Amino acid sequence: MATQTLLRSETLREIEKTHAIDQPPLMERAGNAAAKLALKLQAGLSGPPLILAGPGNNGGDALVAARVLKACGLDPVVVFLGHADKLPIDARMAWERWSTAGNCRSDIPARSYGLVVDGLFGIGLARSLTEPWLSLIARINAYRGPVLAIDCPSGLNADTGTLNPVAVRATHTITFISHKPGLLTLDGPDHCGEVTVADIGLADEVNAQQTAGFINNPALFAASLLPRQRNTHKGTYGSAAIIGGAPTMAGAALLAGRAALMLGAGRVFIGMLERIAVDHGQPELMLKSPAEAMTLATAIGIGPGLAQSDEAANLLRRSIETVLPLVIDADALNLLAAHPVLARQIARRSAATLLTPHPAEAARLLGGSVETVQADRIASALELAQRFHACVVLKGCGSIIATPEGRWFINTTGNAGLATAGSGDVLTGFCVALLAQGWTVKAAALGATWLHGTAADRLVDDGEGSIGIAAGELIAPARRVFNRLCVTSA
Numbered sequence: 085m086a087t088q089t090l091l092r093s094e095t096l097r098e099i100e101k102t103h104a105i106d107q108p109p110l111m112e113r114a115g116n117a118a119a120k121l122a123l124k125l126q127a128g129l130s131g132p133p134l135i136l137a138g139p140g141n142n143g144g145d146a147l148v149a150a151r152v153l154k155a156c157g158l159d160p161v162v163v164f165l166g167h168a169d170k171l172p173i174d175a176r177m178a179w180e181r182w183s184t185a186g187n188c189r190s191d192i193p194a195r196s197y198g199l200v201v202d203g204l205f206g207i208g209l210a211r212s213l214t215e216p217w218l219s220l221i222a223r224i225n226a227y228r229g230p231v232l233a234i235d236c237p238s239g240l241n242a243d244t245g246t247l248n249p250v251a252v253r254a255t256h257t258i259t260f261i262s263h264k265p266g267l268l269t270l271d272g273p274d275h276c277g278e279v280t281v282a283d284i285g286l287a288d289e290v291n292a293q294q295t296a297g298f299i300n301n302p303a304l305f306a307a308s309l310l311p312r313q314r315n316t317h318k319g320t321y322g323s324a325a326i327i328g329g330a331p332t333m334a335g336a337a338l339l340a341g342r343a344a345l346m347l348g349a350g351r352v353f354i355g356m357l358e359r360i361a362v363d364h365g366q367p368e369l370m371l372k373s374p375a376e377a378m379t380l381a382t383a384i385g386i387g388p389g390l391a392q393s394d395e396a397a398n399l400l401r402r403s404i405e406t407v408l409p410l411v412i413d414a415d416a417l418n419l420l421a422a423h424p425v426l427a428r429q430i431a432r433r434s435a436a437t438l439l440t441p442h443p444a445e446a447a448r449l450l451g452g453s454v455e456t457v458q459a460d461r462i463a464s465a466l467e468l469a470q471r472f473h474a475c476v477v478l479k480g481c482g483s484i485i486a487t488p489e490g491r492w493f494i495n496t497t498g499n500a501g502l503a504t505a506g507s508g509d510v511l512t513g514f515c516v517a518l519l520a521q522g523w524t525v526k527a528a529a530l531g532a533t534w535l536h537g538t539a540a541d542r543l544v545d546d547g548e549g550s551i552g553i554a555a556g557e558l559i560a561p562a563r564r565v566f567n568r569l570c571v572t573s574a
């Protein structure tokens with residue numbers, strides 16, 4: 085599977101500048117690519133395409149597309165909502181050329197349409213939308229037919245996935261030069277529909293970018309996907325310890341333990357704060373005291389059901405002091421936020437650390453609000469990674485994986501079925517299992533997140549979600565996909 089590059093608008097602008105005098109102009113290429121997809125989507129629909137062109141270059145793309153559609157025999161209705169004399173130069177040219185082929189309206193004529201093309205705003209959206217844009221977007225969103233967004237749905241921030249304050253809900257998006265992070269995280273996926281990337285001839289330029297992020301996929305952790313050798317034993321695959329399970333929260337630790345077991349850790353110890361003897365549903369799990377579990381481990385996950393007692397804080401300190409790969413989740417993250425001394429210790433660890441916060445936990449760690457974290461999930465994840473010198477999985481729609489070296493990835497597997505209690509505990513178990521098997525922390529974060537999401541997608545494919553997925557159900561499909569990956573990548 086090819087790894088897809090993600091660029092933020094600052095970098096896209098630089099690329100656009102470098103290619104400003106290319107022939108054919110980038111806007112012609114973009115408009116032609118949009119028209120080609122629009123032709124496909126319009127096929128068989130009654131009513132002409134409706135093309136909405138805004139005041140900048142995104143509107144220019146739409147006007148080029150309108151001209152191409154007209155040349156292909158369609159009769160698009162074009163609504164232009166800008167001032168021709170204020171258009172940037174390429175868009176002005178597109179407006180002039182369209183004006184020789186057809187006319188522009190300033191409001192949407194009442195009639196029925198086929199495809200609606202959203203060319204109002206792209207990466208130049210600079211501030212919160214007001215009227216008349218809000219009403220216009222509401223009208224587009226009330227439309228029941230296909231909607232093609234040019235570059236990104238208008239109102240969506242293509243860098244962050246935030247809404248300003250609303251956005252077009254497209255059924256399809258064609259995005260130019262490279263894929264963009266805001267289309268894949270937070271509110272992006274709910275607004276973009278099916279995304280097509282048109283590189284408009286700039287693929288080499290995209291591949292050369294140093295600041296790029298990537299869409300997570302198995303190619304990124306392929307080196308760790310190894311079929312098992314026959315002459316091995318349970319010690320070969322490491323010993324995972326899950327530390328957590330305070331009174332009334334035993335289930336969280338057991339879920340993480342089951343996930344670690346089924347993703348291949350050779351032995352799984354659960355260091356339970358609530359002393360229970362056995363997991364009757366999974367007797368392979370070895371229930372120990374937290375201290376014993378830590379001593380026996382080659383990789384530790386701390387947090388599921390840990391609570392925030394003094395004992396929990398003490399266990400967190402001891403796990404930080406080990407020289408073992410360590411996953412920190414849930415209440416262990418809240419303890420870190422509450423104990424700056426522990427937080428400072430993390431950054432000094434010699435072994436790898438992986439933090440798996442959801443946005444509220446990330447906000448506590450950064451000393452800010454959930455809104456600030458979500459306003460730029462990539463920046464938040466990178467800041468955490470740098471501050472703690474740890475790998476980070478910032479969970480949520482389009483989980484962000486960030487490394488202390490400043491690399492970032494967006495996970496695109498998974499669905500709303502993951503929004504259920506225990507889902508994070510299962511992810512922690514997956515991470516610890518891969519670390520116990522010797523994966524690097526970056527590979528473990530990428531692999532575990534990808535498998536966790538893919539498991540949820542498999543359940544949806546089988547009609548078992550996205551509504552009502554129980555976290556424990558993620559484990560079996562993840563194991564199936566993992567085994568297949570390890571065999572096929574051999």
Ligand SMILES: NC(=O)C1=CN([C@@H]2O[C@H](COP(=O)(O)OP(=O)(O)OC[C@H]3O[C@@H](n4cnc5c(N)ncnc54)[C@H](O)[C@@H]3O)[C@@H](O)[C@H]2O)[C@@H](O)CC1
Nearest residue numbers: 100110111114140141142205206207208209210211212235
């Ligand atoms: N520059 C280039 O070389 C290329 C640009 N392309 C297209 O150009 C787009 C970017 O173009 P622009 O930079 O002109 O940006 P946009 O067309 O996205 O929007 C900029 C315009 O919207 C106005 N605006 C911004 N926020 C607003 C708000 N909240 N309320 C009302 N008006 C607002 C600005 O004043 C400006 O007139 C890309 O998304 C892509 O579609 C493509 O054609 C590829 C090449």
Ligand SMILES: [K+]
Nearest residue numbers: 205234236238
């Ligand atoms: K748009």
